[in-house]
Amino acid sequence: MSERNSVLTLRLAGPLQSWGASSRFARRTTERAPTKSGVLGLLAASQGRDRGADISDLASLRFAVRLDQPGTRVRDYQTAHHGVTGKSMPVSERFYLSDAVFVAAVEGDAALIDGLHTAVRTPTFLPFLGRRSCPPSRPIDLGVHRGGLWRALRAEPWQASAWFQRRRVRERRIELEVIADLAAGDGPGDAVRDQPLSFDPRHRRYGLRGVRSAAVSVANPLSASRRPFVPPKHEPLRLLEE
Template identity: 90%
Template sequence: MSARTGVLTLCLAGPLQSWGASSRFARRATERAPTKSGVLGLLAAAQGRDRGADISDLAALRFAVRLDQPGTRVRDYQTAHHGVTGKSMPVSERFYLCDAVFVAAVEGEEALIDGLLAAVRAPTFPPFLGRRSCPPSRPVDLGVHRGGLWRALKAEPWQASAWCQRRRGRERHVELEVIADLAAGEGPGDAVRDQPLSFDPRHRRYALRDVRSTAVSVANPLSAPRRAFVPPTHDPLRLLEE
């Protein structure tokens, strides 16, 4: 008999986020959505795991992220000086997602998921949105769901900011993009090098994983009903008839 599973959902919202997958040297790019390696790193930090610790149980979790508010990509130039010699370091070009909101979900064995929820609610190390300079603006945990990854993503309320929900006020339901791991037998997808094998800073290792982009429909809590058009009653020629 297979073990029961659960789904932990996380709200990733903040003024700035940065989720790198292929950054090199002085150019530090960001993906357009949180990466599996970044979110698993957040969970490992919440549990207090050492960077060299085994993460095979976390890597086996099925992962998906819902783009509730994609945000805007911004670029920043940063300078630094060597702490000992005072020599100028190379200019660093860094990219961020500004004013973005995502719902990340991880699915796995029930005991592990419940343990991750407890860790996120009382983290050993504070959570960050990809980089230490990017703290979340809201509580991260949304809770644990039963019934599978897709049911959780459909059931979780829209987490976009109120102004974003009001902007789409004529839509009672909104279609939100989801980038998710492909399960066995689901067919070909897009391969990304974002499957973490080790967070050891001496030898970080990542494997390929297959993902697919789809969409789910969720309710807009700030939708406003459309008002029927009422033609004006003003008749500019009525005075001439009197």
């Protein structure tokens, strides 16, 4: 990692999210975690870039996402009519992630990262979680870190909802899955067609990128607040004495 590099971390939380990598026609699926193309699209929109603008600087960023709260996959059917003719359009099948929370991280030149940090704090276009119908439920910005992608993901507190954290209150540390870009020396991984080359709506283009899965350990903020169970005082015979 270059000493001039920084890492921007983003909290992606909302009632619904949808991160498609191979959706076509009337069936719009979602991956189980945010895609690089989707997150870079969010950053480009925050900066106010035109869809036809050059995104080579964003595409060069190293990307990873931590699955803090995987959520539940749900399916929806949508109907529509043509705005001019009124003709019924084909029924579309759309998939979403419900109640999911992720921490996405992008690493790159410090000047570029600082500019993106400013953009997500004061976005030109409102950010959304994969689709325009999926707004975030909490602020996206988590801050800028030094020390590399993996260090940032280990340092960032667990972002899952309190009700989800309470399910694992007996665990002091939580192992969270991370899906990250392959780096030199990482060994074999998987290939996904999720490397954005152009967001131009006339000819969107995506290339292959290598990814690998690993895990990081983070503290459970609720485990430290656990107290041993103390039964309430209950003396039924006192009523007879009175």
